[in-house]
Amino acid sequence: MSATESEPVHFNPLLPGYMEDPYSHHAEVRASAPVQNIFERWGLFRYDDCFQLLRDPSMSVEDRNSDILEGERAAQADAVAESLGVSPERDLSMLNVDPPDHTRLRRLVSKAFTPRSIEELRPVIQRLVDEQLDTVAADGGGDLVAQLAFPLPFDVITEMLGMPDADKETIKIWSGHMVKAIDPIISEEEMRLAFESGIEMDAHINKVIEWKRANPADDLLTRMIEAEEDGDRLSTAELNAQITLLFIAGHETTVNLIGTGFYELMRNPDQLSVWRDDLDVAVNAVDELLRYVSPVQMSRRVALTDVEFSGVEIPARAFVLAVLASANRDPEKFGADADQLDLRRASAGQHVAFGSGAHYCLGASLAKLEAQVALTSLVERFPHATLAGDPIWNGRINLRGLESLPVSV
Numbered sequence: 001m002s003a004t005e006s007e008p009v010h011f012n013p014l015l016p017g018y019m020e021d022p023y024s025h026h027a028e029v030r031a032s033a034p035v036q037n038i039f040e041r042w043g044l045f046r047y048d049d050c051f052q053l054l055r056d057p058s059m060s061v062e063d064r065n066s067d068i069l070e071g072e073r074a075a076q077a078d079a080v081a082e083s084l085g086v087s088p089e090r091d092l093s094m095l096n097v098d099p100p101d102h103t104r105l106r107r108l109v110s111k112a113f114t115p116r117s118i119e120e121l122r123p124v125i126q127r128l129v130d131e132q133l134d135t136v137a138a139d140g141g142g143d144l145v146a147q148l149a150f151p152l153p154f155d156v157i158t159e160m161l162g163m164p165d166a167d168k169e170t171i172k173i174w175s176g177h178m179v180k181a182i183d184p185i186i187s188e189e190e191m192r193l194a195f196e197s198g199i200e201m202d203a204h205i206n207k208v209i210e211w212k213r214a215n216p217a218d219d220l221l222t223r224m225i226e227a228e229e230d231g232d233r234l235s236t237a238e239l240n241a242q243i244t245l246l247f248i249a250g251h252e253t254t255v256n257l258i259g260t261g262f263y264e265l266m267r268n269p270d271q272l273s274v275w276r277d278d279l280d281v282a283v284n285a286v287d288e289l290l291r292y293v294s295p296v297q298m299s300r301r302v303a304l305t306d307v308e309f310s311g312v313e314i315p316a317r318a319f320v321l322a323v324l325a326s327a328n329r330d331p332e333k334f335g336a337d338a339d340q341l342d343l344r345r346a347s348a349g350q351h352v353a354f355g356s357g358a359h360y361c362l363g364a365s366l367a368k369l370e371a372q373v374a375l376t377s378l379v380e381r382f383p384h385a386t387l388a389g390d391p392i393w394n395g396r397i398n399l400r401g402l403e404s405l406p407v408s409v
Contacts (some may be wrong), residue, residue, distance in 0.1 A: 008033035011043055011323075013185075021391045022297065023339060026326035035312040039184045041300070041319040047352070050322035053223050059301040059320075060098050061359060063091075063316055066302040067317045089205040092241035094362065096248065106362065109242055112223030118365050121160060125373045128155050141388050141408040142234040149259035153251045153370055161243065161272035162219030163208060164392050171247060174201045178244075179252050183397045184298070184321070199369075201247075205240045227282070228402070246363065249296075254367045256394075256401025258293035258374045260311065261286075263391055263405055264293060265379065268341045275343055275379045282372045285343040289371070291351035292341050294325035298398050299355050324352050325400075382409040 009032040012024070013019070018025055022213060029036070030045040037043075044050050054057060060066075091097070094105045131150045158168055174197035180186060181194040209225070216222045224239055234242070266270040275285050299322045307314050328351045331338040335347075342348075354361035361367075378385075389406035 004135050008036070011036060011038045011045075013066075013397045018399065019395060023329050026323065026329060027339075030326055030330060033336050035309045035314075036244050039322050041184065042314050043321045043323055045323050045326040045330075046189060046310060047327040047330035050056045050327035050352055051356060052309065052354060053301055053320055054299065055081075056082070056301075057099075057358065058307075059302055061102075061301060062098055063302070063319075065304060065317065066319045068319045078224060082167060092238050093245040094242065095359065099358070100193040100233055102358065105234070105242070106358075108227045108229060108232070109224060109362065111227040111229070112220055113362060115365060117160075117220070117223075118369060121156060121366070122369060122373065124159060125152070125156055125370055126322070126377070128152055129374050129377045134409075136409060137381065141385075141406070144262060144405045144407055145255065145259040145402050146404065148374060148378075149255045149402075152258065153254035153367075153376060156248075156366070157246050157250055160219065161246070162212065163221070166351070167204065167208075167395055171201065171204070173197070174204075175247050175251060179248050179399055180396065184359060185397060190346070198244075201242060201244055205243050206236060209236055209239050209243075210403070216246055238356045249361075250363045250366065252399045252401070254370050256399060257286075257290065257293065257367060257371050259402040259405050260293045260295070260369060260400075261289040261375055262378050262385075263402060264289065265340055266385060266387065266407075271341050271343050272379055272383060275376070276383045279376055279380070281343055282376050283368075284345070284348055285352060286368050286371045286375065288341065288343050288345050288348040289375075290353035290368075291328045291345075294328050294351075294353050295401060296325050296353065296355075296398065297325040299352075322352070324389060327352050343404055374395055379409075382407070385409045 009025075009028040011029050013022065013025075014197070015025060029043075034045040035042065035049065044053055063335070072391065092101075092105075094102055094109065095209070097105065105394065129148065129152060136142045136144070136147055154172060156252060157163075158171075163171075177193040177197035180190045185192075209221070212221050216247060219276075221239075221243065224234060224242065227234065265275070267389060275281055301320050301322070303314055303316055303318045303320055305316050329338045333347075334345070354367075360398040385407045387406065388408040389404075391402050391406070392404040394401050394403040
């Protein structure tokens with residue numbers, strides 16, 4: 001459908017082929033109606049509008065400030081919660097609280113989540129990657145999502161937190177259910193599974209925190225427990241929320257970056273050759289892949305006052321979505337070749353894949369490090385990898401990525 005003045009293109013992620021290629025649809029929407037009402041929310045599709053939203057300190061990230069809580073989805077959530085005998089509680093993760101609570105939480109967690117502590121993980125990440133790729137090489141190929149992209153970030157988070165290895169498989173299942181709640185469209189059964197898994201995850205992590213308080217070690221969870229400023233420390237509920245955020249947001253997004261990133265390199269062999277022939281391009285290459293594949297497709301805010309984007313006024317208490325995947329392909333920002341992969345792109349680092357402003361992703365450096373190590377190892381060892389079957393997408397509108405990437409090496 002082409003854009004006309006009389007028929008603006010309405011955003012519809014349920015269109016056939018959208019999961020395989022959302023970017024063509026984004027381009028139509030961006031050119032036709034870059035600010036529009038979708039799913040009881042306002043969507044922004046231009047880079048400048050998204051950047052404005054993400055950097056605006058007057059915006060809220062707390063859902064309770066939005067009128068959408070009085071809508072259909074809230075009623076759906078309340079019904080599921082009531083049937084399970086629980087009541088939805090305020091989310092205490094940094095992702096979902098405003099200043100001054102956000103400022104305090106981020107300051108305390110940052111004391112444990114330092115650049116040095118992240119860089120110290122490089123040899124651990126390299127060892128985990130090498131072990132997985134040794135198996136792929138011995139087998140002549142395999143599913144790179146199942147064998148590398150999925151287990152790697154989970155193993156890294158588990159190891160850096162000092163969580164028990166025996167719990168990994170169960171937490172993976174819970175996390176997979178909970179992450180679906182981030183999508184703008186969710187069925188009642190998916191919401192029920194997300195609630196049930198959240199209850200299980202919450203109880204499990206509380207037990208781990210209790211055990212770790214009694215058995216401190218040289219790991220991130222111990223450092224988070226011990227992080228203190230002027231006598232202030234994270235409560236058990238706050239610790240629990242940040243750990244859950246790491247497992248859900250920190251895991252799924254990195255899976256998508258590594259899996260979808262290598263798929264796009266395979267589809268652009270000239271760019272794979274650029275990386276293979278110049279390993280120093282890795283830092284910029286990962287930024288370009290973040291721009292190009294947008295592991296998180298959308299980020300939300302709540303307008304506390306009336307606000308205007310591209311001449312459209314959005315009322316106070318409205319829920320506003322920055323469609324990051326569209327912003328990252330906006331030719332007004334990245335040029336006429338915005339839909340092309342260019343690992344040497346000078347402006348690659350200006351993407352908004354990790355958000356921007358006060359809520360810029362604290363785990364961005366960890367995700368980038370994992371992708372640099374994993375993708376560099378892949379292009380070095382398997383520069384001529386080919387598809388061994390059709391890739392399968394995970395079906396998620398927001399955390400879009402591959403469920404399976406079968407390759408022959």
